[in-house]
Amino acid sequence: xxxxxxxxxxxxxxxxxxxxxxxxxxxxxxxxxxxxxxxxxxxxxxxxxxxxxxxxxxxxxxxxxxxxxxxxxxxxxxxxxxxxxxxxxxxxxxxxxxxxxxxxxxxxxxxxxxxxxxxxxxxxxxxxxxxxxxxxxxxxxxxxxxxxxxxxxxxxxxxxxxxxxxxxxxxxxxxxxxxxxxxxxxxxxxxxxxxxxxxxxxxxxxxxxxxxxxxxxxxxxxxxxxxxxxxxxxxxxxxxxxxxxxxxxxxxxxxxxxxxxxxxxxxxxxxxxxxxxxxxxxxxxxxxxxxxxxxxxxxxxxxxxxxxxxxxxxxxxxxxxxxxxxxxxxxxxxxxxxx
Numbered sequence: 001x002x003x004x005x006x007x008x009x010x011x012x013x014x015x016x017x018x019x020x021x022x023x024x025x026x027x028x029x030x031x032x033x034x035x036x037x038x039x040x041x042x043x044x045x046x047x048x049x050x051x052x053x054x055x056x057x058x059x060x061x062x063x064x065x066x067x068x069x070x071x072x073x074x075x076x077x078x079x080x081x082x083x084x085x086x087x088x089x090x091x092x093x094x095x096x097x098x099x100x101x102x103x104x105x106x107x108x109x110x111x112x113x114x115x116x117x118x119x120x121x122x123x124x125x126x127x128x129x130x131x132x133x134x135x136x137x138x139x140x141x142x143x144x145x146x147x148x149x150x151x152x153x154x155x156x157x158x159x160x161x162x163x164x165x166x167x168x169x170x171x172x173x174x175x176x177x178x179x180x181x182x183x184x185x186x187x188x189x190x191x192x193x194x195x196x197x198x199x200x201x202x203x204x205x206x207x208x209x210x211x212x213x214x215x216x217x218x219x220x221x222x223x224x225x226x227x228x229x230x231x232x233x234x235x236x237x238x239x240x241x242x243x244x245x246x247x248x249x250x251x252x253x254x255x256x257x258x259x260x261x262x263x264x265x266x267x268x269x270x271x272x273x274x275x276x277x278x279x280x281x282x283x284x285x286x287x288x289x290x291x292x293x294x295x296x297x298x299x300x301x302x303x304x305x306x307x308x309x310x311x312x313x314x315x316x317x318x319x320x321x322x323x324x325x326x327x328x329x330x331x332x333x334x335x336x337x338x339x
Contacts (some may be wrong), residue, residue, distance in 0.1 A: 021101040034069030041124035049132035059320035066330035081247035084338035088243035098185025129153040142274040160256040179231035199233035208285035210312035269301035283317030
């Protein structure tokens with residue numbers, strides 16, 4: 001379970017969700033960097049991704065970094081179910097564990113809007129940036145709050161989960177749910193067999209065929225594929241809460257900005273209504289969110305450009321591991337902030 005302590009919490013109160021359930025005493029966790037100016041308009045919002053927290057995006061944030069805290073006030077809000085914001089692992093009955101209600105991307109963004117406008121009194125958001133599941137949220141911000149958001153930067157993500165990505169996620173969920181010790185979410189001990197199996201499923205998707213062919217895992221300190229599977233992938237998932245994972249996976253599988261009221265599933269129209277200046281940054285070899293899918297999305301948007309991150313790192317193109325990928329993405333962000 002997530003035990004990160006260096007964050008703050010904003011109480012949202014009783015939050016009515018898209019599924020019609022009211023989540024009582026809900027909260028959103030967040031971390032801030034830099035200082036807000038007197039006009040309350042030098043703000044960047046950076047929502048987290050699947051299983052991510054603010055710690056995972058700090059490589060982009062700071063003085064002299066692409067998101068420069070000498071100029072900008074940065075807020076990193078945690079997604080619901082990541083273990084810091086309201087989650088299956090920290091919510092009281094009757095919504096604890098597997099009884100935690102289904103959460104949409106729209107629910108997350110509305111909670112973030114409440115944080116930014118009620119708590120910070122934000123008058124203008126210079127940029128909403130997000131990677132992977134954070135990209136869904138960046139698109140949603142641009143669609144739902146066009147008068148507040150000036151720019152968006154979705155990275156290695158999408159505006160709607162594709163059928164292929166849905167199938168991948170279904171396989172990952174099945175690996176975890178096949179462990180009988182999951183006990184429908186009411187496990188006494190973590191379902192380690194299921195978590196390890198989930199890690200092995202993920203290992204084949206997060207990184208490209210070229211990554212494995214060129215043995216780039218050695219750059220991460222692993223001698224061979226088996227040590228990479230055990231000491232990186234299995235070890236990572238063992239430390240996470242299974243109910244939190246399943247909740248976030250459900251959010252991901254159902255992510256779609258065209259579910260926003262008034263769009264009736266028309267993704268072309270939803271993308272066309274995003275007025276914010278945008279740079280879309282897919283990974284060249286991303287298996288979850290292929291570059292051609294983000295290229296199509298850019299073509300539907302009136303003020304969007306595509307800058308594909310080159311290389312073999314797949315979905316890891318945006319996580320700050322490979323220097324070349326990081327420099328390319330950083331340059332894209334700096335360029336966007338000048339537009």
